[in-house]
Amino acid sequence: MNEFDIIKNYFTVASHRTDVVMGPGDDCALLQMPPNTLLAVSTDTLVSGVHFFADMAPEALGHKALAVNLSDLAAMGADPCWVSLALTLPDVDQDWIQQFCAGFFELAEYYNVALIGGDMTKGPLSITVTVQGTLPEGKGLKRSGAEVGDGIYVTGTLGDAALGLQQALGNIVVPEAHKEFVHHKFEHPHPRILVGQALRDIASSALDLSDGLLGDLAHITRASGMRAKIELEQIPLSDAMQASVSQEQAWELALTGGDDYELCFTVPELYRGQLETALAHCGVKFTRIGRMLKGDPEVAITLENAPYQLQNQSWDHFRQS
Ligand SMILES: [Mg+2]
Structure with a gap:
């Protein structure tokens, strides 16, 4: 042929x-x-x-x-x-x-x-x-439009694709009941097309999460010239994630794992109500995880208002010998 x-x-x-x-x-x-x-x-x-x-x-x-x-x-x-x-x-x-x-x-x-x-x-x-x-004409959700005071949001739950990868590599054992969900999130990402369209007149900036929240959100801080503060306790985690790893590992996967293809976006406080209405029509879960602040372009992580340092930014400690 x-x-x-x-x-x-x-x-x-x-x-x-x-x-x-x-x-x-x-x-x-x-x-x-x-x-x-x-x-x-x-x-x-x-x-x-x-x-x-x-x-x-x-x-x-x-x-x-x-x-x-x-x-x-x-x-x-x-x-x-x-x-x-x-x-x-x-x-x-x-x-x-x-x-x-x-x-x-x-x-x-x-x-x-x-x-x-x-x-x-x-x-x-x-x-x-x-x-x-x-x-x-004149529309488009760029990375450069965030303003000081805007809320930072993400769709869905974070880290599931990274959990799926670690499961496939044999580094993490996911409980039987969650195996298929995790595998599906890894291999079948669903592009958030409807959410993107709904955000066109609401969000000040947006990108999709392909490399992990920390790295991707840093693009918005640099393009917009300000600081992002995210609150760990707000990070949306799936049941599968919580059943498979420790709290700290879950945060690490959610913040540094790639391949989620959820959207991360910023919205002015003024449009908060509009955001709720617009996304309710899409049937997609979304969560406010932090705020854009004045300051040098970087992503600061807090846990109960105190600065938080991720334990380990590599996957080595997941590897079983
Ligand atoms: Mg992208």
Whole structure:
């Protein structure tokens, strides 16, 4: 089976979008942009053995490759529209491709995202996804808009994906009742698209949590030129997390673990009521975890109002000999 047959058999999926003037098959895709619209674009590459286990189920990989990109659109408050996919595959394994596509297109269809093109090459397994979305002119949740006094919020619970990774590595034993939840959070992140859209006129800054709260929130402090204070006792932790590790380990996973793809955002006090209303419609849990303060760009952690130092910022102490 050659590249053209693979594309014809697996990657040609009818889309309902009327703004795709020319999809895959010509030299370029042609897209009709609505008037007074900004284009939001983001790219991510996932490399086998670096970003995912080589034996990861292809269906989950197809989902995750698209999900982590859509998460960036969510963090900007954009409406997802189009995606292109560059796949490097060691060989043509039709079963693998079919399952990868099942995961990829299920999520694409959910958000009405059309595949508009891509590329396929032979080599070590690697996936590059570029997503495009739209925003009304003048909108967009940048990292630089936070103001002193704004509340800091996160969606969902934090650290579950990192717990899933440690479970997969055999470093943490998660109780049977929570195993599947944790594995799912690690392999099937759900991009917070609806939350991002709802925050467009409410949040002063936002980003998605890909590398861990501490590191990611530091981007907002630098871009906005101020300090962030987070209260450990407010950090939302799942039942699975609390059943699996000590309180301190839970905080550490929540603050430094990556791959959660929840949103972190700041909101002026004035819009607090509006925020409650807007996010109630999304059905997504969100938690206020701290406040933006005047001062040097850094993230300060407190526990019951006293400064708190994370015990260990590496995973070594989770490793069992
Ligand atoms: Mg991001």
